[in-house]
Amino acid sequence: MTLELGITLLILVSILALGLLVYFNNKNSSTNRWFAATTFMMTVWMASNFLENYLSSFNLASFFLRLDFASAAILVCFWIFFCLNFPQPENFLSIKKKFVFILSAIFFAILSFSDLIIKNINIDNRISFDVGILFALYAFFIVINIFGGYGYLIWKYRKYNSIEIQRTQILYVLLGFLIFGSVATVTNLFLQSMLPVALFRMGIYSAIFVAGFTAYAIVKKKLFGIKVVLTALLVVVIASLLMVDTLLLTKNLSLQIFKGVGVVLFMIFGYALIKSVIKEIEQKEKMRGMAIEIDKAYRVEKKANEELTELDKVKNQFLMQTQHDLRSPLGVIRGYCDLLISGTMGKQSAKTIDVLQRIQMVAEDKIRDVNNFLDVAQFRLGKGVVSLKPGVGLVALINEVINAEKLKARQNSIYLKFETAESEVLISADREKLKASIFNIVDNAIKYTKSGGVSVGLQPDIHNRKNVLITIKDTGIGIPKDKLATMFEGQFMRTAQAQKTAEGKGIGLYLSGQIIKMHNGKVWVESEGEGKGSAFYIELPL
Amino acid sequence: MKNKILIVEDDKDFVLILKTKFESEGFAVTTAPNGQEGIACVQKEIPDIVLTDVLMTGMDGVEMAKKIREYDKNVPIVFLTNLKNTEHTAQVEESADFEYLIKSDISISDIVKRIKEKLSLK
Numbered sequence: 001m002t003l004e005l006g007i008t009l010l011i012l013v014s015i016l017a018l019g020l021l022v023y024f025n026n027k028n029s030s031t032n033r034w035f036a037a038t039t040f041m042m043t044v045w046m047a048s049n050f051l052e053n054y055l056s057s058f059n060l061a062s063f064f065l066r067l068d069f070a071s072a073a074i075l076v077c078f079w080i081f082f083c084l085n086f087p088q089p090e091n092f093l094s095i096k097k098k099f100v101f102i103l104s105a106i107f108f109a110i111l112s113f114s115d116l117i118i119k120n121i122n123i124d125n126r127i128s129f130d131v132g133i134l135f136a137l138y139a140f141f142i143v144i145n146i147f148g149g150y151g152y153l154i155w156k157y158r159k160y161n162s163i164e165i166q167r168t169q170i171l172y173v174l175l176g177f178l179i180f181g182s183v184a185t186v187t188n189l190f191l192q193s194m195l196p197v198a199l200f201r202m203g204i205y206s207a208i209f210v211a212g213f214t215a216y217a218i219v220k221k222k223l224f225g226i227k228v229v230l231t232a233l234l235v236v237v238i239a240s241l242l243m244v245d246t247l248l249l250t251k252n253l254s255l256q257i258f259k260g261v262g263v264v265l266f267m268i269f270g271y272a273l274i275k276s277v278i279k280e281i282e283q284k285e286k287m288r289g290m291a292i293e294i295d296k297a298y299r300v301e302k303k304a305n306e307e308l309t310e311l312d313k314v315k316n317q318f319l320m321q322t323q324h325d326l327r328s329p330l331g332v333i334r335g336y337c338d339l340l341i342s343g344t345m346g347k348q349s350a351k352t353i354d355v356l357q358r359i360q361m362v363a364e365d366k367i368r369d370v371n372n373f374l375d376v377a378q379f380r381l382g383k384g385v386v387s388l389k390p391g392v393g394l395v396a397l398i399n400e401v402i403n404a405e406k407l408k409a410r411q412n413s414i415y416l417k418f419e420t421a422e423s424e425v426l427i428s429a430d431r432e433k434l435k436a437s438i439f440n441i442v443d444n445a446i447k448y449t450k451s452g453g454v455s456v457g458l459q460p461d462i463h464n465r466k467n468v469l470i471t472i473k474d475t476g477i478g479i480p481k482d483k484l485a486t487m488f489e490g491q492f493m494r495t496a497q498a499q500k501t502a503e504g505k506g507i508g509l510y511l512s513g514q515i516i517k518m519h520n521g522k523v524w525v526e527s528e529g530e531g532k533g534s535a536f537y538i539e540l541p542l
Numbered sequence: 543m544k545n546k547i548l549i550v551e552d553d554k555d556f557v558l559i560l561k562t563k564f565e566s567e568g569f570a571v572t573t574a575p576n577g578q579e580g581i582a583c584v585q586k587e588i589p590d591i592v593l594t595d596v597l598m599t600g601m602d603g604v605e606m607a608k609k610i611r612e613y614d615k616n617v618p619i620v621f622l623t624n625l626k627n628t629e630h631t632a633q634v635e636e637s638a639d640f641e642y643l644i645k646s647d648i649s650i651s652d653i654v655k656r657i658k659e660k661l662s663l664k
Contacts, residue, residue, distance in 0.1 A: 320597070324597055327645065328553055328556070328645075331556065331645045332553065332555040332556055332559065334649070335555070335556060335559035335560075335650050336555075336559060338559070338563075338649055338650035338651060339559055339562055339563060339650065342563075342650075342651055344562055344563055344566040345562070432644065432647065
């Protein structure tokens with residue numbers, strides 16, 4: 001019996017001390033307050049639980065048995081409030097719900113002193129009783145709250161990021177209460193009358209897990225921020241003991257002086273120890289803060305990457321859809337003109353055909369504008385739009401461009417000719433893109449030539465046949481010297497300064513420059529000045 | 543004996559243009575607005591050549607062509623599209639006896655010319 005009393009007292013005092021330590025460390029924190037309240041109710045419950053079997057007076061024993069039941073109801077109530085406030089206070093329940101909850105706990109606590117929950121108490125051999133009509137309801141209230149608290153803490157545990165310290169804090173506190181609550185429920189609520197007293201005490205003893213795990217979390221995981229307090233407390237207690245020994249128990253003066261020096265040294269050492277603990281905590285806090293920052297940054301970047309990939313998909317779909325929607329109607333206009341011009345719908349007058357050809361030309365120009373625009377969009381969006389394939393015939397390609405532009409030249413009353421000594425020159429190219437880029441330059445030359453004409457030439461490098469040079473010479477308005485360098489920059493690419501000096505040439509030439517660059521070629525323009533025509537050069541590797 | 547051509551295209555105007563042109567050139571023309579109906583027409587009409595759009599609501603042209611190839615290895619299939627997507631082009635070019643024409647780069651008369659060339663090679 002003395003051993004049991006000793007163990008119970010030890011656990012009781014340590015739980016009470018733990019609660020007080022936590023409470024006085026930060027009276028303003030609701031987390032600390034509810035922890036202290038819960039541990040206090042634990043000690044009340046443990047004391048009454050112990051005393052109901054320890055005392056031989058019937059009146060006292062039955063009082064403590066009823067207090068045991070009453071305190072358990074209040075204890076689970078405090079436990080739930082602790083869970084709601086740990087590790088940070090949260091408004092999980094509305095004030096109204098909290099009020100109803102407290103009322104029901106008080107209701108069960110008061111009923112514990114009636115015969116509705118327990119009755120016919122007997123202490124002949126050991127304390128025993130019969131269950132009252134509301135016992136089942138009481139048991140349900142206790143169990144649902146204990147396990148509800150576990151569930152809520154587990155839910156919070158999962159919510160925290162794995163490197164956040166709160167997660168570990170929850171884990172330790174949860175473990176302590178999980179062992180205590182489960183053991184106490186089984187032994188003291190359900191098997192109360194069946195177990196021998198020694199086993200029955202397991203419920204009280206298991207409270208040591210709460211103290212143990214919480215203390216561990218306090219020291220190792222900085223729970224309630226009282227590692228420093230624990231250290232300081234230890235230092236002060238030892239220092240006090242040493243002082244009592246020195247001042248009261250030591251009679252010899254020289255020994256007193258000797259011990260006094262020891263006490264001072266210990267206090268200096270203790271001070272250094274406390275300081276080092278503070279420093280260590282600060283360091284760890286800083287490191288943890290950094291780790292969380294890094295983790296956050298990583299998450300942000302990961303999310304941004306995912307969003308970018310998604311955006312890229314949307315962008316591609318958008319480009320595809322735009323291509324389709326813009327080109328389709330233009331193709332239809334051109335197609336109908338084709339039918340009418342070729343006489344499929346009956347013979348047309350020369351005047352009608354002339355008009356149809358003009359409509360068709362506008363549609364074709366627009367189709368090319370759309371193509372250029374979309375190609376530029378793709379270039380600007382960083383999508384590879386050029387795929388080089390060997391065996392592309394340049395003579396045939398240029399002839400196609402000339403044929404397509406012949407009509408426009410004729411309508412402008414200028415000549416357009418292609419002269420070359422070569423029968424065919426094969427290079428690696430993206431045929432459609434290269435054709436579009438040469439077309440843009442020829443089209444540009446025709447546009448700015450009012451009289452005379454445009455002549456296109458093609459000749460391989462005479463010396464080593466490493467390159468082939470395409471020339472597009474016109475007798476048009478020419479280009480001022482200061483603008484030659486910026487001819488192949490899209491207006492949208494120019495700096496504000498350059499925009500003042502160069503007039504916009506649209507996106508056609510810019511795109512031509514980009515495509516030729518992607519063929520590992522060079523493009524440049526020469527002009528003697530305004531009114532003296534210009535010559536465009538495209539150099540492509542053979 | 544007229545050459546039979548199947549035109550699979552969801553743009554009604556373009557269908558009308560192609561149908562008129564090919565009929566005036568002496569072809570027997572069947573049309574279908576999407577891949578599913580295109581396959582049905584291939585089985586029913588047994589055309590000499592198939593001219594198909596790529597992007598269509600319902601089954602697209604590439605998928606339809608693959609399905610047709612499962613039981614007909616010979617009928618030439620010509621793609622006619624607005625798409626200038628290099629990835630897409632590559633996908634079609636990998637498989638034999640497919641040809642790929644871009645609507646904006648070719649006139650209606652040229653389409654007829656290419657189809658005739660393709661048929662005379664047979």
